[in-house]
Amino acid sequence: MKQFNTLDDFHFEDKTVLLRVDINCPLDKETLKLTDDNRIRHIVPTVRELLDDGAKVVIIAHQGRPGDWDFIDLQQHAECLSKYLSKQVRYVDDILGDVAISEIKNLTPGNVIMLKNIRELPYELEKKSAEEHANSELVKTLAPLFDYYVNDAFATAHRSQCSLVGPPCVLPSAVGRLMEKELTALSSVFSDTNHPSVFILGGSKFSDSIKVMDRALTSKAADIIILVGLTASAFLVARGVDVGEPSRKALEAELTPETLDAAKKLLRERGEHILLPFDVAVEEDGKRKNMLVGDLPINAPIYDIGKGSIEKFTKVIDPAKTVFMSGPAGLIEKEQFTAGTRDLMTAMAHSDAYTLLGGGHTVGAAERFGMSERFSYVSTAGGALETFILGKPLPAVEALRKK
Ligand SMILES: Nc1ncnc2c1ncn2[C@@H]1O[C@H](COP(=O)(O)OP(=O)(O)O)[C@@H](O)[C@H]1O
Numbered sequence: 001m002k003q004f005n006t007l008d009d010f011h012f013e014d015k016t017v018l019l020r021v022d023i024n025c026p027l028d029k030e031t032l033k034l035t036d037d038n039r040i041r042h043i044v045p046t047v048r049e050l051l052d053d054g055a056k057v058v059i060i061a062h063q064g065r066p067g068d069w070d071f072i073d074l075q076q077h078a079e080c081l082s083k084y085l086s087k088q089v090r091y092v093d094d095i096l097g098d099v100a101i102s103e104i105k106n107l108t109p110g111n112v113i114m115l116k117n118i119r120e121l122p123y124e125l126e127k128k129s130a131e132e133h134a135n136s137e138l139v140k141t142l143a144p145l146f147d148y149y150v151n152d153a154f155a156t157a158h159r160s161q162c163s164l165v166g167p168p169c170v171l172p173s174a175v176g177r178l179m180e181k182e183l184t185a186l187s188s189v190f191s192d193t194n195h196p197s198v199f200i201l202g203g204s205k206f207s208d209s210i211k212v213m214d215r216a217l218t219s220k221a222a223d224i225i226i227l228v229g230l231t232a233s234a235f236l237v238a239r240g241v242d243v244g245e246p247s248r249k250a251l252e253a254e255l256t257p258e259t260l261d262a263a264k265k266l267l268r269e270r271g272e273h274i275l276l277p278f279d280v281a282v283e284e285d286g287k288r289k290n291m292l293v294g295d296l297p298i299n300a301p302i303y304d305i306g307k308g309s310i311e312k313f314t315k316v317i318d319p320a321k322t323v324f325m326s327g328p329a330g331l332i333e334k335e336q337f338t339a340g341t342r343d344l345m346t347a348m349a350h351s352d353a354y355t356l357l358g359g360g361h362t363v364g365a366a367e368r369f370g371m372s373e374r375f376s377y378v379s380t381a382g383g384a385l386e387t388f389i390l391g392k393p394l395p396a397v398e399a400l401r402k403k
């Protein structure tokens with residue numbers, strides 16, 4: 001940790017600290033209530049330590065992406081953190097306006113507030129350099145009000161986004177305890193990978209997965225990549241399968257011509273290392289129905305991998321020495337589509353492999369299944385973890401490196 005300042009390097013008494021965390025949580029699609037608070041629990045040590053040291057703490061965080069159904073405010077997150085801290089974390093529904101500024105200026109030592117979803121700022125998600133982001137309204141408005149910036153958002157560290165890379169350009173900065181723990185623990189994991197090594201990549205962010213697959217295979221971090229979730233559907237399309245209108249629609253946002261070309265290239269050049277489901281589960285009349293990929297298309301959404309594929313993938317996982325899973329195998333928000341995720345996790349837990357689990361929804365599902373203790377390491381990060389274990393720099397971590 002010598003390359004970074006940690007909480008040990010500063011005296012926080014009476015100082016105002018801007019704390020960026022990742023508390024992006026899985027939600028219930030109908031009630032929009034948090035279904036898992038794993039990421040909130042993991043930032044408690046950092047917040048508690050800062051408060052105990054007499055800091056005035058202002059938390060910034062995100063939930064979902066603008067336009068997505070899970071892009072909501074952080075009121076529940078603040079309430080949940082208050083519960084774990086046994087101390088009120090006041091939610092302030094503002095970021096840069098008079099209300100937020102006055103709340104920040106009026107904070108007293110040992111107290112904490114949480115600002116509005118930082119992704120409400122239109123430029124937060126713009127992929128710019130740290131220097132460009134340092135010129136943003138966010139940094140220009142907030143930096144003069146703060147003494148320190150602490151980043152504990154390991155799960156978003158693969159993004160070069162404003163609140164992650166801008167503030168450390170202008171404020172003395174440190175990694176938080178969670179970021180410190182994840183970086184230290186994970187540094188050793190993939191330095192000496194045991195083989196065969198299997199990556200299970202699923203979930204919905206397949207444009208990210210596609211970017212890491214080639215590198216995972218070239219660097220031999222992975223011998224076999226099993227594709228599940230929407231990632232698998234995207235690759236079925238790349239293989240020329242007509243998945244049907246509902247599934248095509250679900251892929252629309254991420255399946256750009258570039259992503260499709262990249263997937264086709266991977267199948268052409270690396271196909272023998274990439275396993276796709278040969279059967280799927282679709283939702284018909286509210287029920288789970290198994291279907292062979294060869295029988296597609298269907299006018300019903302594909303929500304999980306099928307029974308036969310689960311068995312096939314279990315046989316691949318069983319003899320593996322390293323298994324990494326990031327992204328669920330299906331629509332885990334619906335109980336009848338959790339089988340793929342649950343069974344592949346069970347196969348991991350039964351194997352002798354070093355097992356690594358990452359991703360907000362993936363870890364949330366493992367918690368719901370009561371399985372999170374059964375893996376060698378469970379990270380709060382998914383995409384950031386994929387980036388890290390392939391040796392690619394994480395922009396938010398690079399921004400914190402001591403100059
Ligand atoms: N076949 C599928 N159809 C629709 N949604 C899916 C499917 N498979 C996975 N998902 C969804 O992907 C989301 C999780 O993806 P992602 O955010 O990439 O995972 P993580 O947070 O673990 O990194 C969940 O909401 C899940 O329901």
Ligand SMILES: O=C(OP(=O)(O)O)[C@H](O)COP(=O)(O)O
Pocket residue numbers: 022024064065155156159205358359360361380381382383384
């Ligand atoms: O949930 C997250 O990542 P993950 O889905 O890889 O676990 C992070 O909060 C990053 O979110 P983003 O992928 O919308 O930038």
